[in-house]
Amino acid sequence: MAAPPYRYGQRKDDYQARLRRIEGQVRGISRMVEGDTYCIDVLTQIAAAKRALEKVAVGLLDDHLRGCVTDAARDDDPRRADEIIAEATAAIERLVRS
Amino acid sequence: MAAPPYRYGQRKDDYQARLRRIEGQVRGISRMVEGDTYCIDVLTQIAAAKRALEKVAVGLLDDHLRGCVTDAARDDDPRRADEIIAEATAAIERLVRS
Amino acid sequence: MAAPPYRYGQRKDDYQARLRRIEGQVRGISRMVEGDTYCIDVLTQIAAAKRALEKVAVGLLDDHLRGCVTDAARDDDPRRADEIIAEATAAIERLVRS
Amino acid sequence: MAAPPYRYGQRKDDYQARLRRIEGQVRGISRMVEGDTYCIDVLTQIAAAKRALEKVAVGLLDDHLRGCVTDAARDDDPRRADEIIAEATAAIERLVRS
Numbered sequence: 001m002a003a004p005p006y007r008y009g010q011r012k013d014d015y016q017a018r019l020r021r022i023e024g025q026v027r028g029i030s031r032m033v034e035g036d037t038y039c040i041d042v043l044t045q046i047a048a049a050k051r052a053l054e055k056v057a058v059g060l061l062d063d064h065l066r067g068c069v070t071d072a073a074r075d076d077d078p079r080r081a082d083e084i085i086a087e088a089t090a091a092i093e094r095l096v097r098s
Numbered sequence: 099m100a101a102p103p104y105r106y107g108q109r110k111d112d113y114q115a116r117l118r119r120i121e122g123q124v125r126g127i128s129r130m131v132e133g134d135t136y137c138i139d140v141l142t143q144i145a146a147a148k149r150a151l152e153k154v155a156v157g158l159l160d161d162h163l164r165g166c167v168t169d170a171a172r173d174d175d176p177r178r179a180d181e182i183i184a185e186a187t188a189a190i191e192r193l194v195r196s
Numbered sequence: 197m198a199a200p201p202y203r204y205g206q207r208k209d210d211y212q213a214r215l216r217r218i219e220g221q222v223r224g225i226s227r228m229v230e231g232d233t234y235c236i237d238v239l240t241q242i243a244a245a246k247r248a249l250e251k252v253a254v255g256l257l258d259d260h261l262r263g264c265v266t267d268a269a270r271d272d273d274p275r276r277a278d279e280i281i282a283e284a285t286a287a288i289e290r291l292v293r294s
Numbered sequence: 295m296a297a298p299p300y301r302y303g304q305r306k307d308d309y310q311a312r313l314r315r316i317e318g319q320v321r322g323i324s325r326m327v328e329g330d331t332y333c334i335d336v337l338t339q340i341a342a343a344k345r346a347l348e349k350v351a352v353g354l355l356d357d358h359l360r361g362c363v364t365d366a367a368r369d370d371d372p373r374r375a376d377e378i379i380a381e382a383t384a385a386i387e388r389l390v391r392s
Contacts, residue, residue: 073269171367243392
């Protein structure tokens with residue numbers, strides 16, 4: 001319940017279009033395996049899907065810094081900014097490591 | 099045409115089951131955005147999907163080393179092993195960078 | 197000149213101690229190569245040094261969000277927050293990709 | 295004792311020159327922190343050092359596939375290739391994840 005009501009707003013359509021494309025990429029990778037496509041070509045597609053997921057994640061993080069982190073920085077309670085930033089840093093770390 | 103006929107054999111079902119699961123994860127991420135789920139939770143799911151894709155890629159690479167690279171190493175023509183290994187290294191590099 | 201005067205303050209010693217340790221790790225890797233250490237063991241040390249660099253980077257990013265980004269969010273000029281966040285996002289993206 | 299005698303041969307000088315350069319990069323990063331350089335610029339240098347380490351690792355892996363993995367593939371004992379490839383795959387996975 002720490003999070004304020006959240007809205008992706010006008011970027012929602014863009015994220016969903018990108019995620020639908022990634023879903024299609026993963027389905028295509030499955031079909032490549034089904035059809036015994038040469039492994040190196042399958043790996044190229046996996047790297048592309050992984051990269052596309054990362055771009056969505058970086059976009060969401062950017063939104064998060066502009067929305068939640070900026071709001072928290074303006075909050076009268078400094079612990080609120082502390083918490084929100086610790087949470088953002090942990091999310092960045094998971095992304096860098098995954 | 100450099101690649102020999104390729105078969106994923108008994109591991110095909112496993113790869114396809116894993117890719118189907120990843121496809122479901124991506125669809126779930128899209129629904130989270132649709133429902134305005136808190137960004138940090140969406141990022142956690144993206145990191146998990148990315149990690150699952152990486153595991154499929156590492157599995158395919160392992161198969162590739164056991165199959166194509168091993169065959170090429172035993173080939174009478176040393177250029178064959180050279181080519182196959184250069185190709186595998188490039189795929190590993192794309193994966194490490196993506 | 198966009199950046200405000202910058203101080204790592206009390207965390208400076210911690211960062212420098214960690215960077216000195218990483219420098220020692222890289223020197224150790226060079227000695228392993230010099231001594232013809234088995235490649236897989238060298239790779240394990242490279243992965244460890246890379247991970248240690250990432251941890252320093254995530255720490256610096258956390259400081260940056262607490263310092264510069266928070267300050268910019270409180271600035272009267274909204275373009276200031278915009279710029280600072282775009283810059284932070286680009287740095288996160290370079291880190292996720294590298 | 296599983297590993298055969300190992301030699302980096304003519305590439306040893308190249309690896310050591312690159313590692314020395316990375317050591318210098320890390321020392322430079324430490325000096326940037328010492329001099330309170332703007333965090334984003336420090337992060338750019340960390341991403342560059344991380345990338346340089348990855349390139350050394352990919353080079354070592356390429357040598358390893360050409361040397362140890364190729365030798366093991368030609369060995370009369372198939373368990374030898376099995377072991378060496380499992381070990382290479384684990385090293386690749388650590389690298390992809392780190």
